[in-house]
Amino acid sequence: MLKTTNENIDEIKEKLKYIGLDFEKVPEFFNRYKKIEFKTIRENEQRKYKIYKFIDVRDIQIYITPKNRMDSFLEKYKFAKRIEKYIDPKDEEDIPLGANFLKMLKDVHIEEMQKIEEMQKQMNKKIPFKVSYEDNFLWEIYYSKIYNQFFMLVTSEDTNYANLFYLIKKQIESFSQNKDTKIYVPICYMDYEQSFLKKSELNDIENYMWLFTNNWPYVYEVYDKAEKVTIQIVGETYIFDNLKSYYKIILKTKEEAIKFYKYIKALFILQSEISYRYKFIPKIDGYGALKFYYNNKKLTYEMLPQFIKQECKNISNELENIIEDKYKNEENLEEKKKISKRKEDMYRQKEREIILFLECKKSFFGKLKYFFKHKKIIKDQQEQNIQKSLKIEKQKIEIEQKQFYTIEDLVNLGKQYNKTQIEAKNIRLDIKAMNLKIEMMERRLKNATQYINEIDKHNKSIFDFWKFTNKYEKLALYEGEIVKEEKSDKIQKTFEYDIDFEEFATRIDKIQRNKLTKKECDCIFLTQTNCLELLNIIKKYELKDEKISKRDEEIIKSKLKEIKKEAEEQKKLFEGEEFDIFGGLLQDNTKIKHINGKRHREIEKSEYKILDINKNTKTDEYIKSLKVTIETIIETLEKSQTIESMPIYKCQKEVIDTNNFEIFNINIQNCLKNKVEEKEYLYKINLPQKANAIYLSNIIYYDNINDTLPLGMDIEDKVLLDLNRYELKLKNKDIIRVNQEDGLYNRVKTISVFEYEL
DSSP states (O other): OOOOOOOOOOHHHHHHHHHOOOOOSOOGGGGGGOOOOOOOOOOGGGGGEEEEEEEEEGEEEEESSSSSTTTHHHHHHHHHHTTTTHOOOSSSSHHHHHHHHHHHHHHHHHHHHHHHHHHHHHHHHOOOOOOOOTTGGGOOOOEEETTEEEEEETTTTTSSOOOHHHHHHHHHHHHTTOOOOOEEEEEEEEOOOOOSSOOHHHHHHHHHHEEEEEEOOOEEEETTTTEEEEEEEEEEEEEEEEEEEEEEEEEEHHHHHHHHHHHHHHHHHHHHTTTTTOEEEEOOOOOOOEEEETTTTTEEETTTHHHHHHHHHHHHHEEEEEHHHHHHHHHHHHHHHHHHHHHHHHHHHHHHHHHHHHTTSSSSSHHHHHHHHHHHHHHHHHHHHHOOOOOOOOOOOOOOOOSSHHHHHHHHHHHHHHHHHHHHHHHHHHHHHHHHHHHHHHHHHHHHHHHTTTHHHHSSHHHHHOOOTTTTHHHHHHHTOOOOOSSSOOOOOOOOOOHHHHHHHHHHHHHHHHHOOOHHHHHHHHHHTTTTHHHHHHHHHHHHOOOOOOOOHHHHHHHHHHHHHHHHHTTTSSSHHHHHTTTOOOOOOTOEEEEETEEEEEOBBBBBTTTTTTTOOOHHHHHHHHHHHHHHHHHHHTTOSSSOEEEEEEESSSSTTSEEEEESSSGGGGSSSSSSOSEEEEEEOOOOOOBBEEEEEHHHOOOTTEEEEOSSSOOOOOOOOEEGSSOEEEEEEEEEEEEETTTTTTEEEEEEEEEEEO
8 A cells, every 4th residue: 555645644535535545545446457468659640549448437548658658659658567566565666666656646636527528528428520629649658459448548747637536536436336437538559440531532621622621631530339330520611711610520320421522532633734724612510621613612422423324424525715716816817817828929029029020129120021921920819819728627526415414424525625725726826816807918918009100209229118118017016916805904912911910911001000089099999998879879869860869868977877887996096196197107117018929018998087987977978079989080091091902701690780889800710709699690701992981990999198119009909990881782692501610519500690781
């Protein structure tokens, strides 16, 4: 038996009693442990946890090693000893192990074991949504195939031993009562059993899912309490702009697994091989799983044969039209080439006429010779033109018609379509180039004819002829260059939160510190407090120039009462001089604070001080202060403009009121931080550059009296708009689903999305 020390004896006794461990009577099952042999592995070659199982606690042997969890498995395994050496050290060399065990017991807390027990009770009823769970890495449980035995390695150098003592507790209970007690745990370095799919196919699924979700998934084999296996795929996907959600796909049978593998592989091949045409969009369904959509229509495995057949027919029809258009353009191009060739020949003829004229013009008989020879040249040229044929042999392309089509057929058709489309486009460009060439040759011919008609007026140099005939060539070239196949819009920079936000926040905070006064910053700050609701209530009446109703006045009175109460609790109301003496300097310059890890000595703003609320503040005085605040906010918005276009987001239960001051997030993820209600609306506004808006940067929350406030938007990523200034034009609406964490499990929420142009 172990000899305990007097130090913390009561605490250790309490823990031993909770665990059910008696050093005077060590449970016999600790001495029944078998010898363990575990096949060594290369730890970096595979992910640590792929398999999750329910294991009877009586089937787990416990080994303790004097190493750290971060050490290699081989190092930990080499020095590991059975737990009875620690609980009941009989040999003198094992005495230090007993002392070490007492130290581990001293460091553990009963509350930690109770937390594990409660979590295991939940998981015995239902497997966690993400399969893995908090602190699952503390379970270092391995399986020895040689001895068909599970064993747990506990590292004594760590500080968290709750899992060890929880397991000992459950083993003592289970052996003493002779009952099954199963715990849900990951098995370290255990490879896939491949009951449904091969390991290579499971790895393929991870690769395929990444293409559609842009996030790496986790593929697990999960065994329930009856040893029935399922494949569970857990990951994240983008569901709207940069908004992410977890998903979970469960494959319960081999047939389901094979179908899903073929399904996701087919979509992967189509999107990767014919990326110009196919993009499959993942969406969360009502169960938190993932479905794929094409052109806003859900596409299932059962629909694939018909989808492939229909797409093959669609591409075939489009391809036939492109081929028909291509050959028409080829004929047109050949015609243009012949026209261009004739015009070039005619121009060369003009050159020869000039050369002949210059040689013959010296005498009368020479001119006669020029006249008859010139007539013969024209006649010969006309005869050659008549003999030439424009006949083009059209190649007939037949697309094979089938009863059933495969992915291979669709991919081949898609590639043929893309190749033919590129060829057709190049032919159209060649026709445009040929039209330009013909136009230039016509200009040359026109100038050449004019030159010949006035040949006696010109000098006898062929260089003058070339110079004259090409005098409008620059104009022709210019006209050819301005011909465009299609109009191209100016490329605008797209705001990406993860990349651009930090630099943007620094710029905007610096601008607002220079542009906004302290009073303006204070009034904007009030929109981040409980005052925003009241500001919008009063603003509604100000716009209509109406008196505030009794009902709304009672709301304002009630809110004022709450603010007074909060102020009293926070000791913000002072009847004496202290409040007035210190103003914004309630603390001295030795008080250091941090914003997002950045040091400063500034004091947070307070709505009580800004509105000058005291115990005697009346409702009409409070309303008057709020009206002044509204006027100031509107004036501040007038002179504040956005420096960059970006999307902004707002999520709420109610339909948005376009008369209100509204606060939007720049980061869509922050819209859904709180649990979504049963009915929720997500609003997206594409905020253009130079729109009137105010960003809630650091200067809005702090006064910066000591000039130590860091630049940026470290408190919130929000924007204030007065929607009454704008007309919201609906651009798109959709319905999305998102998985939200609820402890170990999830809640699927349906959200209506509205996208507006401002």
